[in-house]
Amino acid sequence: MQKILVVEDEKKLARYLQLELMHEGYEIRLAHDGRAALTAFGEWPCDLILLDLMLPELSGIEVCRRIRQKSAVPIIMLTAKDDVSDKVMGLDMGADDYMTKPFAIEELLARIRVALKRQGEEGGHAGGERTLTDGPLALDRDSREVNYDGSPIQLTKKEFDLLEYLMLNRNIAISRNELLDKVWGYSYAGDTNVVDVYIRYLRCKLDDPFHVKLIHTVRGVGYLFRLEEGGDAE
Ligand code: CA
Numbered sequence: 001m002q003k004i005l006v007v008e009d010e011k012k013l014a015r016y017l018q019l020e021l022m023h024e025g026y027e028i029r030l031a032h033d034g035r036a037a038l039t040a041f042g043e044w045p046c047d048l049i050l051l052d053l054m055l056p057e058l059s060g061i062e063v064c065r066r067i068r069q070k071s072a073v074p075i076i077m078l079t080a081k082d083d084v085s086d087k088v089m090g091l092d093m094g095a096d097d098y099m100t101k102p103f104a105i106e107e108l109l110a111r112i113r114v115a116l117k118r119q120g121e122e123g124g125h126a127g128g129e130r131t132l133t134d135g136p137l138a139l140d141r142d143s144r145e146v147n148y149d150g151s152p153i154q155l156t157k158k159e160f161d162l163l164e165y166l167m168l169n170r171n172i173a174i175s176r177n178e179l180l181d182k183v184w185g186y187s188y189a190g191d192t193n194v195v196d197v198y199i200r201y202l203r204c205k206l207d208d209p210f211h212v213k214l215i216h217t218v219r220g221v222g223y224l225f226r227l228e229e230g231g232d233a234e
Contacts, residue, residue: 003046034058068094074115166225175222
């Protein structure tokens with residue numbers, strides 16, 4: 001039975017989630033504040049965490065950051081605020097996905113299934129290349145390290161996933177919706193702002209310092225990874 005830790009200080013909502021998720025066959029444990037969440041996670045290894053962002057004791061963002069230091073467990077944030085910067089901060093701390101309250105339980109269940117499935121797939125790369133290289137850039141899919149001319153580049157989990165997907169599809173223009181689907185696991189045409197935000201992060205770390213453009217904007221389509229000195233697809 002897959003285990004889900006539900007971190008939510010609104011007791012009624014926590015109880016509702018518990019009942020719905022148990023009905024779906026998951027084993028559930030509840031935590032009502034940030035500290036209790038860390039304690040629960042320490043003593044009860046789970047397969048996924050539903051994490052409210054606005055929590056007493058310790059914020060959801062901080063809980064996410066601390067859990068990410070030691071575990072790759074999928075984390076879906078629950079946020080009351082439809083605030084992009086809040087979501088981006090959570091995703092930056094390593095959360096896998098978010099749901100804005102109020103949400104339909106069916107959608108949350110679908111996101112949980114996607115996150116658990118993705119987790120099951122990670123680790124084995126189905127016989128694909130273990131290291132992706134393009135000119136000075138090398139991405140190791142097992143150790144999840146990225147090097148530029150032999151120097152390590154620090155990327156967050158999502159930045160890494162995005163770069164990996166772009167490099168796997170080098171020289172192919174990829175739409176924002178496809179990136180949302182493949183990198184974030186959203187199977188619908190959603191808010192693609194987050195893609196643009198992460199492309200900007202990657203460019204700051206990879207393109208700007210080295211003056212070699214790797215990530216190109218394809219107007220009306222999305223983005224394209226190509227090593228191209230001097231040229232520009234924009
Ligand atoms: Ca809350």
